[in-house]
Amino acid sequence: MKTMKVNGAVRTMVAAAIAVGAMMWAGNAIAHVDYSFINAAGGSASAPMKRFGWIDATDGNLGDSHQVSFFAFQLNEDSLVNITMTGANELGLNPAFTLYGGLLPGQAHDDTGFDPLNPVDGSFNKIASPVDNGVTQDAAGRVSPFRDTVNIDFEGQFNALGSWSMATDSGAWSVIEYLTHKNDTAGNESLLGYFLPAGSYTIVAGGAACTTPGADCTGPFINGTISLNASPVPVPAALYLFGTGLIGLAGLARRQR
Numbered sequence: 001m002k003t004m005k006v007n008g009a010v011r012t013m014v015a016a017a018i019a020v021g022a023m024m025w026a027g028n029a030i031a032h033v034d035y036s037f038i039n040a041a042g043g044s045a046s047a048p049m050k051r052f053g054w055i056d057a058t059d060g061n062l063g064d065s066h067q068v069s070f071f072a073f074q075l076n077e078d079s080l081v082n083i084t085m086t087g088a089n090e091l092g093l094n095p096a097f098t099l100y101g102g103l104l105p106g107q108a109h110d111d112t113g114f115d116p117l118n119p120v121d122g123s124f125n126k127i128a129s130p131v132d133n134g135v136t137q138d139a140a141g142r143v144s145p146f147r148d149t150v151n152i153d154f155e156g157q158f159n160a161l162g163s164w165s166m167a168t169d170s171g172a173w174s175v176i177e178y179l180t181h182k183n184d185t186a187g188n189e190s191l192l193g194y195f196l197p198a199g200s201y202t203i204v205a206g207g208a209a210c211t212t213p214g215a216d217c218t219g220p221f222i223n224g225t226i227s228l229n230a231s232p233v234p235v236p237a238a239l240y241l242f243g244t245g246l247i248g249l250a251g252l253a254r255r256q257r
Contacts, residue, residue, distance in 0.1 A: 032107040033065070033166065035072040035202075040079070040230040045071055048221035053206025054096040054183070057160035062147070064156035065110050065166070068206035071226045072103055075198045079230040083191040085182070085205055087224040095224050096183035096208035098160050099191065100176035103200045108166035108173075110156040115167040117146045117175070118157055158204065176202050183208050195233065 036045035047069035057063025075081075087093035111120050146164055147154060157164055160181060167173035179196075182189040205224050210217030 032109045033070050033104050035070050035103070035106065036226075038071055038073045038226060038228045040073045040075055040081070040228060042229040044225055044227040046223045046225040047071070047205075049093070049206040049224050050217075050221060051092055051094070051207035051219055052210035052217045054098070054160055054204070055206075055208040055211055056155065057158040057206075061152055061154050062156055062164075063158040063160065065158040065204075066156070068158060068204050069224065070104070071203040071205065072201065073203075073228055073230075074200050075196055075230055077232040078195070078197050079232050080193050081191070081196055081228065081230045082193065083182075083203065084188065084227045085190075085224060086188045086227070087207070088222050091219075091222050092209045093207045093222045093224060094186055094209035095189050095205065096160075096181070097189060097203050097205040097226065098181040099179045099194075100163070100202040100204070101179055101199060102174060102176045103202055104166045104174055104176055105168045105172035108168045110158075110166070112167045112169055114169070114171045115157075115165055115173055117144045117165045118149070118167075120149065160204070196230075 036047050038045050049069045050067040053063065053067030056067065083097070083099065085095040085097050087095040111118065113120055146159065146162070147157070157166055159178070161178065163175060163178045165173065165175040179201075180191065180194070182191050203226055205226055207222065207224075
């Protein structure tokens with residue numbers, strides 16, 4: 001009987017450890033960049049986000065990247081893409097998203113101290129700098145064209161209407177380039193027939209229902225869904241004709257010489 005009790009206690013401890021680990025993992029997924037990858041040929045993914053997460057990143061002090069979700073896809077050919085975001089509108093999400101070229105490092109997060117375009121130290125304190133205007137260097141000799149950390153207290157690094165960067169605790173860093181965004185209606189959003197060259201892309205999605213992260217806007221995380229399909233675009237015949245025309249002009253010039 002004693003052995004059975006010990007085994008039962010061990011099983012209880014193991015189960016508790018697994019539960020704690022799962023909670024830590026879930027929290028980490030929200031707190032760091034954790035991409036949901038979507039098949040460009042036709043796929044979708046859902047992830048949790050806040051009602052104010054996207055719209056809060058459209059103002060001067062940017063937004064907290066913890067309040068949105070990150071999606072990624074890869075195009076092997078130049079393509080026309082259709083992107084649709086749906087959400088639980090009855091809970092007041094009001095879906096909105098931004099499309100960027102490139103990818104952020106996995107597990108990147110706000111204010112790491114390793115981001116050369118985000119001058120903070122290891123304690124997340126602003127580093128002294130006259131003005132981070134894209135020309136002036138900060139105390140560490142870095143230039144910050146995206147964030148004026150001297151004059152503005154930023155909520156985070158997420159820029160819904162422009163390019164931005166992020167780094168990991170180990171120093172991996174990259175910039176994603178703003179392409180376009182969708183926040184046209186109080187309901188679901190679609191970007192249809194948008195041309196993209198082959199490459200990797202990021203979609204950052206969140207809610208546009210609340211303009212401030214006040215108590216009445218925070219609420220629970222609500223799942224939003226990104227659906228995607230891409231149609232490869234062949235080289236237009238016009239480019240072929242343009243190329244042959246240039247060859248003909250070159251031959252005519254040689255004959256005239």
